[in-house]
Amino acid sequence: MSRLFETSESELLLDILRLRRDVRGNRFTRQEVSDSDVNKLLKAALHAPSVGYSQPWQFVVVRDNDIKRQVFESFTTENEHAATLFSDQKQQQYKNLKLEGILEAPVNIAVFYRPSDEPVLGQTSMSEMGKFSVVCAIQNLWLMARSLNIGVGWVSIVDPQVIKTALNAPQQNELIAYLCVGYVNEFLDEPELKQQQWQREKQQDEVVFYNGF
Amino acid sequence: MSRLFETSESELLLDILRLRRDVRGNRFTRQEVSDSDVNKLLKAALHAPSVGYSQPWQFVVVRDNDIKRQVFESFTTENEHAATLFSDQKQQQYKNLKLEGILEAPVNIAVFYRPSDEPVLGQTSMSEMGKFSVVCAIQNLWLMARSLNIGVGWVSIVDPQVIKTALNAPQQNELIAYLCVGYVNEFLDEPELKQQQWQREKQQDEVVFYNGF
Numbered sequence: 220m221s222r223l224f225e226t227s228e229s230e231l232l233l234d235i236l237r238l239r240r241d242v243r244g245n246r247f248t249r250q251e252v253s254d255s256d257v258n259k260l261l262k263a264a265l266h267a268p269s270v271g272y273s274q275p276w277q278f279v280v281v282r283d284n285d286i287k288r289q290v291f292e293s294f295t296t297e298n299e300h301a302a303t304l305f306s307d308q309k310q311q312q313y314k315n316l317k318l319e320g321i322l323e324a325p326v327n328i329a330v331f332y333r334p335s336d337e338p339v340l341g342q343t344s345m346s347e348m349g350k351f352s353v354v355c356a357i358q359n360l361w362l363m364a365r366s367l368n369i370g371v372g373w374v375s376i377v378d379p380q381v382i383k384t385a386l387n388a389p390q391q392n393e394l395i396a397y398l399c400v401g402y403v404n405e406f407l408d409e410p411e412l413k414q415q416q417w418q419r420e421k422q423q424d425e426v427v428f429y430n431g432f
Numbered sequence: 433m434s435r436l437f438e439t440s441e442s443e444l445l446l447d448i449l450r451l452r453r454d455v456r457g458n459r460f461t462r463q464e465v466s467d468s469d470v471n472k473l474l475k476a477a478l479h480a481p482s483v484g485y486s487q488p489w490q491f492v493v494v495r496d497n498d499i500k501r502q503v504f505e506s507f508t509t510e511n512e513h514a515a516t517l518f519s520d521q522k523q524q525q526y527k528n529l530k531l532e533g534i535l536e537a538p539v540n541i542a543v544f545y546r547p548s549d550e551p552v553l554g555q556t557s558m559s560e561m562g563k564f565s566v567v568c569a570i571q572n573l574w575l576m577a578r579s580l581n582i583g584v585g586w587v588s589i590v591d592p593q594v595i596k597t598a599l600n601a602p603q604q605n606e607l608i609a610y611l612c613v614g615y616v617n618e619f620l621d622e623p624e625l626k627q628q629q630w631q632r633e634k635q636q637d638e639v640v641f642y643n644g645f
Contacts, residue, residue: 221581221619222451228444229472229579235445236479236572238435259442261640266449268574270588272625274634283643301556313553340526340630343514345588347563351608354567355574359449361481362575366442368434375483375558386644395564406434412485417553421487427474430496431599 235366240406242370242399244320250402252326256367260328260400263363269352271340276353279386281327286385290397291321293381294374301376312417319374324399329382330357331392353395360398370403448579453619455583455612457533463615465539469580473541473613476576482565484553489566492599494540499598503610504534506594507587514589525630532587537612542595543570544605566608573611583616 257280269275281287302313321327332353342348357373364371379394388394412418470493482488494500515526534540545566555561570586577584592607601607625631 221616222447223581224448224579228448229576231441231444232448232576232579233472233476233479234435235437235441236476236576239479239481241481258636259446261636263446263449265634265636265639266446266452267571268452268454268586272623272631274631274639277639277641279641279644281643286643297557301551301553304551304556305553316553318554338514338517340514340518340529340625341531341588343517344510344590345592345607347560348588350560351563351567354564355571358480358568358571361568363442363445363449366437366445368436373481373483375554375561377557379558386641388645394558403434410485412553418485418487421478423471423474423478426478426487426490428490428492428599430494430499431492432601 235362238406239362239365240370240410242320242372242403243317243411244323245317246403246405247320247323247370247399247401248404249325252369252401256369257326259367260360260363264356264360267352267356267359269355270342270348273335273339273342273349273352275333275335275349276356277331277333277392279329279331281329282325287321287327289385290327290377290382293377294319294321297376297378316415318376320372320399320401321374324372324401326400328398328400329386329394330396330398331388332395333392350393350395357396357398364400368402370401370406372399374399448575451619452575452578453583453623455533455585455616456530456624457536458530459616459618460533460536460583460612460614461617462538465582465614469582470539472580473573473576477569477573480565480569480572482568483555483561486548486552486562486565488546488548488562489569490544490546490605492542492544494542495538500534500540502598503540503590503595506590507532507534510589510591529628531589533585533612533614534587537585537614539613541611541613542599542607543609543611544601545608546605563606563608570609570611577613581615583614583619585612587612
């Protein structure tokens with residue numbers, strides 16, 4: 220028989236979902252993240268759903284400081300350009316935000332999508348499904364990290380090609396995420412960008428529709 | 433102070449991750465899924481991370497049978513074409529698989545990405561980040577469903593434009609997922625496509641690398 224979960228177990232899951240945060244450098248501590256911890260994160264990721272059971276993910280665990288520095292340089296270049304895209308008022312706020320913890324986090328994990336050479340069941344009409352499977356794995360990893368009281372920050376302000384070069388990645392691989400992983404001083408009660416009034420929280424009735432728009 | 437989770441709580445999360453399944457029509461039951469249940473799923477989704485706190489998701493809850501039938505017709509058309517893409521041996525196996533539960537599931541949920549008119553923090557170098565945020569929300573919903581002993585199947589063998597038309601979706605919206613939601617007779621112990629030997633399970637050492645490929 221299938222395992223059935225209790226209400227209290229569902230409520231615990233909601234706590235983990237609700238208290239998960241995107242962590243930036245200012246809250247990572249120097250506490251070591253063991254290989255055993257990293258393996259728990261990867262194990263959680265590998266339980267993700269994948270289109271046609273294709274498991275199209277590849278993970279590169281980075282502890283090497285030279286690689287981290289190359290990624291951080293790419294962030295710096297991309298972030299300087301990014302700031303210019305925002306209007307004057309937003310631009311000043313943007314520049315005051317700390318958006319990554321690449322060098323502070325003891326572990327970084329680059330996550331790639333590896334396309335299949337063969338047709339993939341379920342990916343024939345919607346070609347992005349393979350990438351979406353990789354994202355499901357990342358969310359599993361992120362939730363497992365929170366349940367282990369480990370913080371994760373997803374850095375997307377980087378040039379994927381720079382990271383591929385730094386990691387000697389095969390040409391066909393696509394970078395999906397660059398994650399900073401480490402223990403933290405605290406998990407904020409709310410998303411940082413909500414607290415800092417960068418964006419307001421959307422209410423359910425703004426984003427949920429019934430039987431059509 | 434931040435809530436810290438215990439080892440037993442992390443282990444429970446692993447159980448939920450491990451026992452979540454993609455459910456197809458043959459295991460959905462006719463048991464009603466209440467609006468209260470649907471709201472729990474949506475609430476879990478809304479706790480997902482999103483790039484720049486953009487919350488770029490829109491959900492359409494479908495109980496209307498006429499809409500379901502339009503989606504099912506699109507599946508049928510796309511699936512007949514998809515079968516032809518596989519080699520002879522795989523093709524026969526493909527045709528024997530049941531890949532959706534659109535009409536059997538009492539609730540369907542179409543999930544869209546709604547692009548922003550303004551630049552989005554974190555999406556300036558990797559333009560797909562908004563779509564990836566929506567996928568994180570879907571994975572949250574899926575896990576919450578499993579903890580409530582509700583099954584979810586993600587149908588990707590559909591023409592997104594047909595679904596957009598059926599739901600009167602704004603032109604700029606992009607379909608990310610079409611989900612079938614309902615109670616089930618059982619949750620399989622393992623992914624169905626693994627059990628049926630469509631694909632083998634990849635081992636961790638095949639997909640995890642250290643400091644580079």
